[in-house]
Amino acid sequence: MKICIKNGRIIDPSQELDAVLDLYIEDDKVVALGEAPVGFILDETVDAKGLWVLPGLIDLAVSLREPGFTQKGNIASETLAAASGGVTTIVCPPDTKPIVDTPAVAALIQDKAFESGRANVLPIGALTQGLEGSKLSNMVALTEAGCVAVSNHRHPMVNTKVLSRALEYASTHDLLVIFHPDETSLSEGGCAHEGVMSTMHGLSGIPETAETIALARDLMLIEKTKVKAHFARLSSAKSIELVADAKAAGMDVTADVALHSLLLTDNVLSEFDGHYHVLPPLRSEDDRLTLIEGIKAGVVSAICSDHQPHEKMAKIAPFSATEPGMANLEILLPLAMTLMDEGDLDFNLLLSCLTQGPASCIGIDAGSLAVGSYADIVLFDSTTRWNWSGSNRKTKGQNSPWIGEDLIGKVVSTYLSGQKVFPIN
Amino acid sequence: MIRSESRALQLNDQGQLKHFLTLDGLDKSILTEILDRADSFLSMGEQSVKKVPLLRGKTVVNLFFENSTRTRTTFELAAKRLSADVINLNIETSATSKGESLLDTLQNLEAMQSDMFIVRHADSGAPHFIAEHCTPNVAIINAGDGRHAHPTQAMLDMLTIRRHKNTFEGLNVAIVGDILHSRVARSQIHALNTLGVNEVRLIGPKTLVPEYFKEMGAKIYYELESGLKDVDVIIMLRLQKERMQGALLPSESEFYRLYGLTQTSLSWAKPDAIVMHPGPINRGVEISSEVADGEHSVILNQVTNGIAVRMAIMSMAMSGQLQEKEQQASSKGEMI
Numbered sequence: 001m002k003i004c005i006k007n008g009r010i011i012d013p014s015q016e017l018d019a020v021l022d023l024y025i026e027d028d029k030v031v032a033l034g035e036a037p038v039g040f041i042l043d044e045t046v047d048a049k050g051l052w053v054l055p056g057l058i059d060l061a062v063s064l065r066e067p068g069f070t071q072k073g074n075i076a077s078e079t080l081a082a083a084s085g086g087v088t089t090i091v092c093p094p095d096t097k098p099i100v101d102t103p104a105v106a107a108l109i110q111d112k113a114f115e116s117g118r119a120n121v122l123p124i125g126a127l128t129q130g131l132e133g134s135k136l137s138n139m140v141a142l143t144e145a146g147c148v149a150v151s152n153h154r155h156p157m158v159n160t161k162v163l164s165r166a167l168e169y170a171s172t173h174d175l176l177v178i179f180h181p182d183e184t185s186l187s188e189g190g191c192a193h194e195g196v197m198s199t200m201h202g203l204s205g206i207p208e209t210a211e212t213i214a215l216a217r218d219l220m221l222i223e224k225t226k227v228k229a230h231f232a233r234l235s236s237a238k239s240i241e242l243v244a245d246a247k248a249a250g251m252d253v254t255a256d257v258a259l260h261s262l263l264l265t266d267n268v269l270s271e272f273d274g275h276y277h278v279l280p281p282l283r284s285e286d287d288r289l290t291l292i293e294g295i296k297a298g299v300v301s302a303i304c305s306d307h308q309p310h311e312k313m314a315k316i317a318p319f320s321a322t323e324p325g326m327a328n329l330e331i332l333l334p335l336a337m338t339l340m341d342e343g344d345l346d347f348n349l350l351l352s353c354l355t356q357g358p359a360s361c362i363g364i365d366a367g368s369l370a371v372g373s374y375a376d377i378v379l380f381d382s383t384t385r386w387n388w389s390g391s392n393r394k395t396k397g398q399n400s401p402w403i404g405e406d407l408i409g410k411v412v413s414t415y416l417s418g419q420k421v422f423p424i425n
Numbered sequence: 426m427i428r429s430e431s432r433a434l435q436l437n438d439q440g441q442l443k444h445f446l447t448l449d450g451l452d453k454s455i456l457t458e459i460l461d462r463a464d465s466f467l468s469m470g471e472q473s474v475k476k477v478p479l480l481r482g483k484t485v486v487n488l489f490f491e492n493s494t495r496t497r498t499t500f501e502l503a504a505k506r507l508s509a510d511v512i513n514l515n516i517e518t519s520a521t522s523k524g525e526s527l528l529d530t531l532q533n534l535e536a537m538q539s540d541m542f543i544v545r546h547a548d549s550g551a552p553h554f555i556a557e558h559c560t561p562n563v564a565i566i567n568a569g570d571g572r573h574a575h576p577t578q579a580m581l582d583m584l585t586i587r588r589h590k591n592t593f594e595g596l597n598v599a600i601v602g603d604i605l606h607s608r609v610a611r612s613q614i615h616a617l618n619t620l621g622v623n624e625v626r627l628i629g630p631k632t633l634v635p636e637y638f639k640e641m642g643a644k645i646y647y648e649l650e651s652g653l654k655d656v657d658v659i660i661m662l663r664l665q666k667e668r669m670q671g672a673l674l675p676s677e678s679e680f681y682r683l684y685g686l687t688q689t690s691l692s693w694a695k696p697d698a699i700v701m702h703p704g705p706i707n708r709g710v711e712i713s714s715e716v717a718d719g720e721h722s723v724i725l726n727q728v729t730n731g732i733a734v735r736m737a738i739m740s741m742a743m744s745g746q747l748q749e750k751e752q753q754a755s756s757k758g759e760m761i
Contacts, residue, residue, distance in 0.1 A: 199637035200449070202549035202572030202608060271434070272550030316528055316558065318548035320571075 001043050001418060002026050004036065008048030008379065012055055013352035014368035023053060025375040028417035032371060048379050051412055054351060055369050056088025056376030058358040060256050061232065061304040062329055064090075064121070065396075067108065068097025073309035073396040075109065078329065079118035081307075081395035083422035085330030086378035086411040089359075089366050090119050094126040095153050101126035101137045103145035110146050118421045120376075122148040122364070124178060127166050133157035136166055140173050148362050149230065151178035154279065164221050171227035176362060178230045181214035181239070182280070191320040193281040197266040203319060206281050208236040215239050219246050222253060230361050231255040233306060235280035237290030244299045254361040255299060257291050258306035259336055260326055264288075268401075274315040274322030275401045278306070292344050295353060302358035303336060303350070305329045309397025327397025331388055333380065334409040335402065375418040384410040434556055436745070438752065443745035444556045444565040445738050447574040448615035456583065456619055462737035463584050466506075467730065479740045480509035483540040487513045489568070490527075490546040495704070496568055496578075499728070500543045503735035512539070527551065528558065535560050541743060542566070549573035549608075562750050564742040566735075572608050578703055579612030581734040583620060585727050586658055589699050593620040597655050599646075599694075601628045601684055602662035602711050605635060605673075609703045610662060618642045628652035629684055632673040649684050653693040661686050661702045661711050677710050687713045691721060699723045 003025040010033065011018045017033075024032040024040060031037055062082065065073035082090050092109065094100035100109070106123045113121035125142030127150045129135040134157075139150050150170060157163040170177050187210035192198040194205025215231065219242065222229045231243060234255050243255050260278060265285045268276045276282060294300040308325025315322045328335060336354065339345045359367035366376060386392060389404045414422040435451065437443045442455060469477065485504040487497050492515060504511045516530060527546075534542070541564040544552045549571030556565040569575040583593075590596060598617050604610045604627050617625045618641075625643045627634050634645055646652030653659065664680060674680050686700065700712075700721045708714045717724060 194637075196637045196640040199635055200611065200641055202570070202574070202611060204572075272553045313528075318527070318546065318551040318554045318570075320548050320550075321527075 008053035010053045012369040014356040052380040054378045055355040057354045058089040060091045062090040062307040075112040076116045077396040081330040083118040084394045088376035106145040125150045127152040131155040149176040156184040167225040167227045171225045176228045183214040186210035193266040193283040197269045237287045240294035256302035272319040279324040303353040310399040312398040334407040377415040379412040437749040441745035463733040466733040466736045480507035483509045485509045485541045486539045499731045545569045575608040579616045581731040584730045596622040596657045597624045598658040599626040599656045600660045603633045656694040
């Protein structure tokens with residue numbers, strides 16, 4: 001199949017490219033930009049006049065909820081949500097049921113994803129068996145079964161010794177470890193950022209130190225074991241400082257933040273709306289601004305949706321009794337673009353954090369439209385105003401504060417390895 | 426000072442109370458109306474006929490997800506003196522998830538055609554949740570939610586202060602002890618600031634008095650003597666025994682030595698200072714028997730005032746709901 005996407009504005013941070021150019025696809029690859037290759041006979045021409053042509057987005061944090069929690073979401077529904085939002089590669093955490101601690105579960109997820117055919121799905125394997133934090137998982141086998149990294153997710157290790165050994169073992173085999181820094185003795189029972197708002201509203205707080213103490217410990221162990229490391233969902237200003245210092249000292253670590261942490265603060269707690277219950281919690285305005293600075297400074301190189309779909313009932317309860325998480329996967333791009341309206345970030349940097357940034361965090365060949373790359377492509381109309389409700393919503397998750405809101409910018413179509421995956425009849 | 430707005434949920438279009446969830450966002454005129462109305466009920470309590478027909482034909486449900494005989498009883502008495510029918514439901518937290526049981530309970534209760542829910546719940550924000558998810562025209566009164574608010578208790582404390590000091594202007598009020606876990610203290614801070622006292626002081630160790638309370642408009646003291654200097658009103662909070670296990674304090678005896686109210690520490694306050702306590706008292710833990718039973722103590726008056734304040738709040742919220750209902754009906758009529 002030979003396709004030409006004509007007249008679109010190609011924006012690709014990996015090539016520092018922003019120009020109106022024609023893009024040529026042959027089978028699953030981008031084969032040319034600008035002029036058609038010699039003797040190229042087109043099967044299809046797509047007119048992208050007025051549209052942006054972007055690399056398919058990469059989201060490092062998407063809970064598919066399958067196997068185990070299909071009342072909240074499933075691989076078919078959530079990969080459709082991904083495709084409709086221009087996300088072509090998703091990385092999913094190991095906290096399914098059963099947990100991704102055996103090659104069989106990793107294979108099951110990828111098989112189902114392949115069947116749906118809407119997005120590349122890269123599971124993260126459990127660092128320890130059952131995520132219980134005591135016995136190492138078969139990390140090498142998990143990696144061979146397609147896991148892109150190992151992580152204990154937000155589950156605690158029984159002690160630092162086990163963590164240290166797990167990192168030594170992962171380092172031996174050059175595996176990437178994803179850290180969710182959280183000192184559970186400090187965060188346990190908490191549901192909101194420890195600060196003025198949680199204090200006023202009588203909500204149990206999660207102090208910034210729950211994140212920073214674990215982060216500082218993790219950095220020490222990473223330095224010692226020389227394991228490849230990525231920090232997930234950093235939420236506090238002090239964490240950005242710690243990672244910046246580590247990078248300045250020559251450590252090769254990467255970090256991501258959840259998009260909602262860049263958009264919201266704990267100010268939203270005043271009405272006890274459980275839709276704002278997320279972990280790590282929404283923190284202060286100072287934290288939010290420092291996370292944005294962290295992106296500008298290159299300390300944070302990926303922005304993810306931290307997609308956690310839930311059924312409606314999961315959020316119909318008093319704040320602390322609701323299940324944490326938001327489901328914003330399919331509106332990742334228009335939501336992220338609201339940061340530009342604030343003048344905080346330019347589009348190139350934002351797009352970089354949604355494409356080549358996350359690709360480099362996990363070391364995959366994606367997130368670029370350079371000749372020879374996989375043709376994961378999004379056609380995006382940056383001016384359309386639309387309402388995120390009804391049939392416009394694809395995720396099974398009923399939990400987002402933006403449901404029913406008007407958004408500006410909409411994905412027109414998405415290609416995965418040269419195949420159109422959205423919209424399809 | 427940071428204040429959040431719960432106005433929209435609590436007030437009807439005319440700015441009258443329709444729910445009573447928190448004192449945060451309620452202005453001085455509403456708080457004063459509650460106190461004035463409670464005063465009139467208090468003088469009524471001295472007469473032989475104690476009932477008024479303000480809630481006649483209305484059904485009030487005491488919906489207690491946490492046990493509290495004292496608070497429930499005062500609400501029950503208040504409702505009966507307003508001539509309402511009262512149903513008491515004690516719903517211990519069941520094995521099912523809290524959220525589901527709360528919503529299920531609500532749906533069942535809606536069938537009972539109640540007019541008012543008095544809600545006590547262990548989760549902060551539970552009455553807000555109920556006000557948002559319940560059928561319209563049912564008034565929700567917060568009888569204590571988690572650590573968040575206990576607005577009727579705070580208002581009865583305000584009534585006690587006003588009856589003893591006549592005004593709030595110029596008063597220095599100290600709240601002593603476990604502020605962190607206290608929903609009463611949070612509501613008192615809002616009320617005292619709205620009613621215009623000179624200074625709200627919080628006294629206790631950092632484990633029980635986080636600095637974030639400054640943003641609510643309070644001054645923090647870590648030491649009792651300086652904290653009580655020039656104080657007109659001392660509010661002692663109950664210290665829960667389980668706080669010792671949480672490593673928040675070394676021992677009851679050390680707490681009593683540093684923050685307990687005794688004749689000696691009372692002498693650091695103004696000579697005419699009054700001593701209050703939301704009860705039940707731990708004698709010898711936060712307050713000495715001498716002080717609790719002494720001439721400065723107004724602890725027993727607080728109980729009497731509690732019924733009057735709750736009558737005032739319940740009658741105001743019910744009339745706010747009726748106003749809204751009438752307006753909805755008339756605007757529907759206009760549409761037809």
